[in-house]
Each structure stands twice: as structure tokens, then as C-alpha cells.
Amino acid sequence: MLRIYVVKSFWLLFAIATVFQLSLASAKNGDLDGWEIDSEYNQLYNPKERDQIKGDIVKFITVIPLPGMAPGTALIVDEGDGNKVVVHIGPDSFSPKRTLGFKRGDWVKIKGVWTDIGDDTVFVAAKIKKDNGYSYKVRLTSDGTPFWTMSAEQLAYERQNQ
DSSP states (O other): OHHHHHHHHHHHHHHHHHHHHHHHHHHHHHTTTTOSTTSHHHHTOOGGGOEEEEEEEEEEEEEOOSTTOOOEEEEEEEOSTTOEEEEEEEETTTSOGGGSSOOTTOEEEEEEEEEEETTEEEEEEEEEEETTSOEEEOBOTTTOOBGGGSOHHHHHHHHHTO
16 A cells, blocks of 8 residues: 555656646746747858957847847947947847856957848857957857757757867
């Protein structure tokens, strides 16, 4: 009798844990709305058009690049001569401002691509590097695959080999 109770309890706990994990995953996926690999926004990133900019971080901002997208993290970078560029980094849930390793005033070199969103031209980052060697990569250089669309194993591999 005790054995049946333990088995039933195990399966009940397993079912509860599975439902909890699925609800967390769906909540997390909502944080990526519009940022998916096949999204309209991601299609704007053309890795064949790679470029780089340099400048000082003026401030961090939150952006919603296209209607219906989850909020994203962006930088305003001053390239000098008053030329300020909006740099999209990624969804807030993947790249929150407080964990990027950058602060206002840091001089950075950013690799990515230019794209037009509505009436605005923005720079979409693939890699941000400080002058002290620290870097933060959010896309594959080869094809522009966003890190937030990767499996945990792929992401760990890419972070290890930055």
C-alpha cells in the first residue's frame, strides 16, 4: 500500500513539475515575441552587409522595433561630431541592461548591420567590444543567428568560444 502511494505521489509531482516548466517556458517565450529566428525583425539582419561603428555609450534605452514585439535593449552611441546612433542589442529578457557589462561613457566598437525600420535607420548589433577587451556577442558572425534563439547547449558553446 505504501509503495502505491509513493508511486502515485511521484507521478503527481512529476506532472506538477512538467506543467510548471511548460508555463515558465510559455511566459519566457512571450518575452521574445517578434524576436524569433523567422520573424520580420530578424529578416532585416543581412550578415552580408556587416559593418562596424565606434563611439561612446550615451545611454541605454528600451525599444519596441516593430508593433507587437517584446521590449528590447538598445544603446545610444555617440560616434563623435554629435552623430548619435541607435544600436539594437536584443530582447530585454535576453540582454537586460544591468547584465551587459557596459555603462554610460564606455568607448565601444560594435559590429553589426544597418537597417531601416520605418523612418529610422538603426544599427543592429552582433558583437560589442570595449577597449579593455571585454566583449558581448549576441549574433553569429557567419549568418546572423541571434543567440536568444539557440538551445542552451549551442549558447554555452558560443559563449565559451567568443
